[in-house]
Amino acid sequence: MSGPHSAEITATLADGRVVGGRVYRLVHGPQDLLSVWNARVVWDFAPAIGDAGAAGMDAALSALAGWLRREVPTTELSGDTAVQVTWPSHDVAVFPVLLAHGLVPTTVLATRPLGLSTLHRSTDVRVRKATMSDLDDVAKLAAEEMRFSAQVVGATPRDNADELIRINAERAVYFGGRVYLAELDGVAVGVAVCGVTDPADSPTLSRFLPAGTWGYLGQVAVQPNLRGQGVGAALAEGSLRLLEPGLEQGTFLFYDVANPLSSVFWPRRGYRPVQTRWICRPAANLR
């Protein structure tokens, strides 16, 4: 049995203002790549609190917690479930409230304007577009990224994770054509699975980014024994050089706040936090 798919949440503040938001039930099924990093059932809450700040967020989250307990079966709130709230990274005034309700910051959406010069120490790394004959290398390196970031976010292990990563890599190479490989002496040592998108076509992204074509960097990884030697810097520089031409906006990516590598690496390359995803697992723990 499943709960409602979406609902409007409302709460009234002492001064009469009405706040709330919309909650959506997202299911990451066994064939969904996002299940590798996310809970099976995610209650995604989009707060609508106007200028009510911390008090507004507090009331909206209390109303959400009450609604979940009243309307949703216990199975959809326990085990492999989560509540997720994405909120502007710079609105620190509400952070104490998010923490008090049991949410923790996990992932940052970061953007970078077009045409920034990139830091890049000269190396022997060559960056080129991947083709279908590179699929084994692309899938293997993308699986390295998956294993690393799944640990960072404490994701539930999925038996078919390697298969999902490979299917996604294949689609990205074949249909997107924006997967880049870093090579040292002709051997693939890093990958950047990238793409182009317009937030206007995505109900989720359009909440956070202006319309127009953006490039994105999805999975980026360097072979573990070669990290920290400049391969990633060369890969990022080479990938952006290939990705940026023709874009209207900039590029974006997601990095995990607890990732000791990417949380240093991307800001050094000009990526700045825009939105932060906060998670409470399982969903029943939302206070």
Ligand SMILES: CC(C)(COP(=O)(O)OP(=O)(O)OC[C@H]1O[C@@H](n2cnc3c(N)ncnc32)[C@H](O)[C@@H]1OP(=O)(O)O)[C@@H](O)C(=O)NCCC(=O)NCCS
């Ligand atoms: C993130 C990653 C792609 C970076 O590639 P890399 O080859 O290790 O990076 P580089 O050697 O080019 O280092 C780039 C910078 O990070 C610094 N750095 C290297 N190792 C570091 C470490 N252990 N801690 C902090 N900074 C480090 C370098 O000094 C360098 O500094 P600079 O920006 O001043 O030049 C790579 O570490 C990786 O595959 N990590 C695991 C998967 C992952 O986290 N992917 C990103 C998901 S968003």
